[in-house]
Amino acid sequence: MTTIRVVLPPHVKMLADVHGEIEVDVPGKGPSINDVLDVLEDRYPPVRGTIRHHRRGERRPLMRFFACGEDLSYESLDTVLPNRVLEGSEALLIVGAIAGG
Amino acid sequence: MPTVRLLVGTAKGGFIFRSNESRSKWRREGPMFGGWEMMHAKGSPVDPQRIYASTWTDWHGQVMHRSDDGGASWETVSNEFAYVGDVGTHQWYDGTPHPWEFKRVWHLEPSPTERDTVYAGVEDAALFVSHDAGESWKELDGLRTHSTGRDWAPGAGGMCLHTILIDPGNPDRMYVAISAAGAFRTDDRGATWQVATGGLRSEYLPDPEATVGHCVHNLAMHPSRPDTVFMQKHWDVCRSDDAGDTWREVSDDLPTDFGFPVAVHAHEPETIYVVPIKSDSEHYPPDGALRVFRSRTGGGNWEALTQGLPQEGCYQNVLRDAMSVDSLDRCGLYFGTTGGSVFASSDEGDSWSPVAEHLPRVLSVEVQVLP
Numbered sequence: 232m233t234t235i236r237v238v239l240p241p242h243v244k245m246l247a248d249v250h251g252e253i254e255v256d257v258p259g260k261g262p263s264i265n266d267v268l269d270v271l272e273d274r275y276p277p278v279r280g281t282i283r284h285h286r287r288g289e290r291r292p293l294m295r296f297f298a299c300g301e302d303l304s305y306e307s308l309d310t311v312l313p314n315r316v317l318e319g320s321e322a323l324l325i326v327g328a329i330a331g332g
Numbered sequence: 333m334p335t336v337r338l339l340v341g342t343a344k345g346g347f348i349f350r351s352n353e354s355r356s357k358w359r360r361e362g363p364m365f366g367g368w369e370m371m372h373a374k375g376s377p378v379d380p381q382r383i384y385a386s387t388w389t390d391w392h393g394q395v396m397h398r399s400d401d402g403g404a405s406w407e408t409v410s411n412e413f414a415y416v417g418d419v420g421t422h423q424w425y426d427g428t429p430h431p432w433e434f435k436r437v438w439h440l441e442p443s444p445t446e447r448d449t450v451y452a453g454v455e456d457a458a459l460f461v462s463h464d465a466g467e468s469w470k471e472l473d474g475l476r477t478h479s480t481g482r483d484w485a486p487g488a489g490g491m492c493l494h495t496i497l498i499d500p501g502n503p504d505r506m507y508v509a510i511s512a513a514g515a516f517r518t519d520d521r522g523a524t525w526q527v528a529t530g531g532l533r534s535e536y537l538p539d540p541e542a543t544v545g546h547c548v549h550n551l552a553m554h555p556s557r558p559d560t561v562f563m564q565k566h567w568d569v570c571r572s573d574d575a576g577d578t579w580r581e582v583s584d585d586l587p588t589d590f591g592f593p594v595a596v597h598a599h600e601p602e603t604i605y606v607v608p609i610k611s612d613s614e615h616y617p618p619d620g621a622l623r624v625f626r627s628r629t630g631g632g633n634w635e636a637l638t639q640g641l642p643q644e645g646c647y648q649n650v651l652r653d654a655m656s657v658d659s660l661d662r663c664g665l666y667f668g669t670t671g672g673s674v675f676a677s678s679d680e681g682d683s684w685s686p687v688a689e690h691l692p693r694v695l696s697v698e699v700q701v702l703p
Contacts, residue, residue, distance in 0.1 A: 242367055242392050246408065277408035281392035285412050293391040327391040 232256050235267050235312065236322035240294075243282065243325070247275035252322055261311040264296055264303065267323060282325060283308070297324040334701050336658060337402065338666055338687065339383065340674055341370035341696035346385060348403045349687050355664055355678040358687045361403065368395065372653055372696040375402075376442035376450070377500075380700050384450055384466060386437035394436050398466045402702075409466030413437070413454055416473035422456065423485040432456045432476065439653060441496035444555075445503050453493035457484060457510040459522060472522035475508065480527060480544045487511035487547050487566075494652055495551045499558035507561060507576060512547035515563065517576045528576025534566065550652040552594045554601035562604050562631070564594040564652075569606055571631050582631020587618050593655035597680065598663045602630035605657075605665060605681060607650040615670075616647035624667070626681050640684035641675060648673065653696040660701055668694025 238252050255270045265288070272279045279285065282294050288308070290296070296303040299313045299321050315321040338349040338358070345363030364370075368387035376382040385397040385406070394413065397406045413434045424430035435455040443449035452460040452469065458476040460469040475481075475493075484491060495509035504521045507528065515528040533540045534547065547566035554560065563570040563579065568589050570579040583589035588608045597603035604627050610618045617623060621643045625634040648671035658664040665681050668674040672691035675684045 240391070242389055245365070245367070246395060277395065280411045281395060286414065291391065291393060330390065 240327040246277040265308040293328040295326045337700045339373040339698040342692035344692035346370040375700045378447040384440045388436040416471045438492045438494040444500040455490045455492040457493040484513035509548040514546040531579040554596045584632035592652040598659045615649040622646040637681040656699040658699045668697045
């Protein structure tokens, strides 16, 4: 089990009824973004479909994943998270793209 | 004493306003789901404490909500709207084929007879139904797969199914309207559909009398006369007395026959209301004067209703789902504007007063009367 720090976008925090950064315990030693989202969606069912597509599983177009100063959005969602996120020294930031002015 | 509840959907969340029978003072609750675009919220006629709400953002897509206590608390229900089978294509803005893709829910129509049944009109245009109070949704794909479907094209707001009328005496019969495909009728609870556009004429089409392509903005029906349907089209106010098979224009002496909502008086099936808008390029009232027009003859002989409404300097629009009528005697009317105002009339439109000002852009207004 790996504890991952996650920052959700404001609209999703409202759905999940959480504030600030949260921590999720994800099975395995080297989880991916998809593994984190699986746990998030189980714990907070209203989040389903708001970050990744229900059936296709792909990232919604205006969602971004940042960590350790890097944009992970264009990586496969099955890529193992960076070490500093796995170690807990950095959070996975799930961000709504700046769009719309 | 009855109470009146207004469900107001705006571009940045939902609001509930409550009043008593006098409808003179209103108490605001909200915003609910702040930051989410609340497309529509509507209560069940069977159980008015049950309210469904559709919220959406470009970032996170569709989220659906249900309240079983009149809006005091909400729970999230299913937001999974999956088209049945091969989605096929419709026509895109440039005339090329474009695959159907779910974007958002424009309109919710709870069944008038079944507590757990609710219909959802969505973009890209399709009709979904839930028989478990929103916990799951199933497409009634006979509409989307209609033989004309491949020719449907989006209006400026997207290819949305925005109007659902259910005959309360015969729930097998429903009407829907789609921008910019037209109007359709089912007589078998959504299994099969007939185009309901006979007699419509739209000068913006290459063939003005084409079967599909008419940009129907809204439909309205009095429950006692399910064969008579009123339509606000992109241009033209029309009526049909044969369940949509044929239509005739009743715009008559309106200052302009462009607009979005059309509504029918709760107790007078031949009294109807529209809000004329200057044109399809100038989405504001003529002369900066916000006027509701009423016809007591089912079209034609329109009278302007102005008392209490801004008669100068008003350049706001009233969107298709942003007008509603209550069932009190005298009938009340309500509408919201893109400038964030909500107006109420407790005397059939003779006079108006503000319920709210300075809200976000109002997308929808529904009213409930509670015993």
